[in-house]
Amino acid sequence: MTKGRFGRYGGMYVSEILMHALLELEEAFERIYPTEEFQKEFHGLLRDYGGRPTPLYYARNFSKHVGFKVYLKREDLLCGGSHKLNNALGQALLAKKMGKRRLITETAAGQHGLATVMAGNICGLKTEIFMGVKDIERQASNVNKMKLLGAKIKPVKTGAGVLKDAVSETLREWASCSRTTHYLMGSTVGPHPFPTIVATFQSVIGQELKQQILEKEGRVPDAIVACGSGGSNALGAFKPFIEEKGVRLYFVEGGGESLGAENSAAAFQHGSPGVLHGSLMMLMQDRWGQIRPSKTRAAGLNYPGRGPEISHLCEEGRVKPCYALDREVFEAVGVMCRTEGLIPALETAHAIAYVLNHPEEFSRDDIVVINYSGRGDKDIEAILRYYYGSS
Numbered sequence: 201m202t203k204g205r206f207g208r209y210g211g212m213y214v215s216e217i218l219m220h221a222l223l224e225l226e227e228a229f230e231r232i233y234p235t236e237e238f239q240k241e242f243h244g245l246l247r248d249y250g251g252r253p254t255p256l257y258y259a260r261n262f263s264k265h266v267g268f269k270v271y272l273k274r275e276d277l278l279c280g281g282s283h284k285l286n287n288a289l290g291q292a293l294l295a296k297k298m299g300k301r302r303l304i305t306e307t308a309a310g311q312h313g314l315a316t317v318m319a320g321n322i323c324g325l326k327t328e329i330f331m332g333v334k335d336i337e338r339q340a341s342n343v344n345k346m347k348l349l350g351a352k353i354k355p356v357k358t359g360a361g362v363l364k365d366a367v368s369e370t371l372r373e374w375a376s377c378s379r380t381t382h383y384l385m386g387s388t389v390g391p392h393p394f395p396t397i398v399a400t401f402q403s404v405i406g407q408e409l410k411q412q413i414l415e416k417e418g419r420v421p422d423a424i425v426a427c428g429s430g431g432s433n434a435l436g437a438f439k440p441f442i443e444e445k446g447v448r449l450y451f452v453e454g455g456g457e458s459l460g461a462e463n464s465a466a467a468f469q470h471g472s473p474g475v476l477h478g479s480l481m482m483l484m485q486d487r488w489g490q491i492r493p494s495k496t497r498a499a500g501l502n503y504p505g506r507g508p509e510i511s512h513l514c515e516e517g518r519v520k521p522c523y524a525l526d527r528e529v530f531e532a533v534g535v536m537c538r539t540e541g542l543i544p545a546l547e548t549a550h551a552i553a554y555v556l557n558h559p560e561e562f563s564r565d566d567i568v569v570i571n572y573s574g575r576g577d578k579d580i581e582a583i584l585r586y587y588y589g590s591s
């Protein structure tokens with residue numbers, strides 16, 4: 201079977217009871233997504249509810265600071281404050297057309313949970329969100345927003361009480377209720393067809409970006425830099441440029457405190473191929489195949505695996521896997537604040553940090569696009585603590 205495979209990565213490593221749900225989803229996506237009716241509804245919602253197209257902003261001061269032209273693809277301006285809504289709206293709409301009545305999902309920083317309950321409410325679907333107990337503690341403001349919007353929060357105590365445990369719990373729940381319920385996967389991870397579905401819905405970022413940069417510069421950019429763990433915002437931006445071999449693509453993961461495996465989330469730096477949550481991908485694991493805990497201050501990058509498609513593109517050499525350390529990330533937030541008056545999400549700041557700290561990768565005539573995946577309101581306390589000590 202080559203469907204759902206990206207080189208050696210991907211696949212459907214799930215128990216028999218989930219196969220039916222996955223095949224049903226694959227069939228429905230292939231049938232419904234291309235229809236004019238679906239496209240009209242999806243893009244209508246992205247426009248009128250989400251606020252698309254998001255601007256492509258020429259960051260004049262930041263450009264002067266680094267010595268080459270930098271544009272920001274402003275996904276922080278999408279309703280909800282990050283790129284997550286593109287995918288959530290697409291899948292919620294699909295679930296509704298499949299006759300589902302309920303959405304389940306998991307979330308770490310709460311950005312995906314928030315996008316899911318927003319999309320669920322629009323489509324008239326109930327929403328339940330599995331969240332590690334540790335993450336519930338750390339992300340009070342997004343938890344409150346999700347509750348206010350009517351989501352049921354399901355605390356996950358198993359394992360370490362973090363994202364990877366919440367994903368396992370959601371997959372278990374889905375196996376028992378897939379007839380009525382859709383699992384709204386939040387990134388380009390999980391068993392086929394999820395990685396393909398999520399990348400397709402997120403590719404609206406890259407399609408807009410291509411049109412916008414051609415209008416502004418009359419040519420494609422020299423480089424696109426995106427942060428990620430599962431890979432959804434990066435793939436969304438990269439997709440229409442994969443065949444444009446002149447465009448360098450950089451994927452920046454969470455280096456954590458240091459690259460030592462105990463303090464990092466950099467699966468491309470010291471991971472190896474393995475199976476997690478239904479798919480073969482690059483993974484932080486020990487030599488017995490036990491998952492190593494990932495560690496980074498950016499909750500949205502704190503996952504031990506890289507999705508199958510980004511794993512493959514990095515292995516092929518089409519995308520360059522990179523990382524930024526926590527310290528560089530907080531410093532990058534400061535630079536963006538001062539030069540452009542924008543507070544980026546800690547996840548996004550990984551991409552910014554990479555551009556700031558790797559002048560050898562870029563030349564004076566380069567046009568570089570940073571996929572500005574989200575805004576930093578959720579991270580204000582952590583940022584203040586870094587700059588001013590306890591806040």
Ligand SMILES: *Cc1c(COP(=O)(O)O)cnc(C)c1O
Pocket residue numbers: 282283284309311312386387388427428429430431432433434500501545547548573574575
């Ligand atoms: C969730 C999130 C990410 C990481 O998710 P990907 O699927 O790897 O893109 C990056 N940036 C922001 C702002 C996020 O909320």
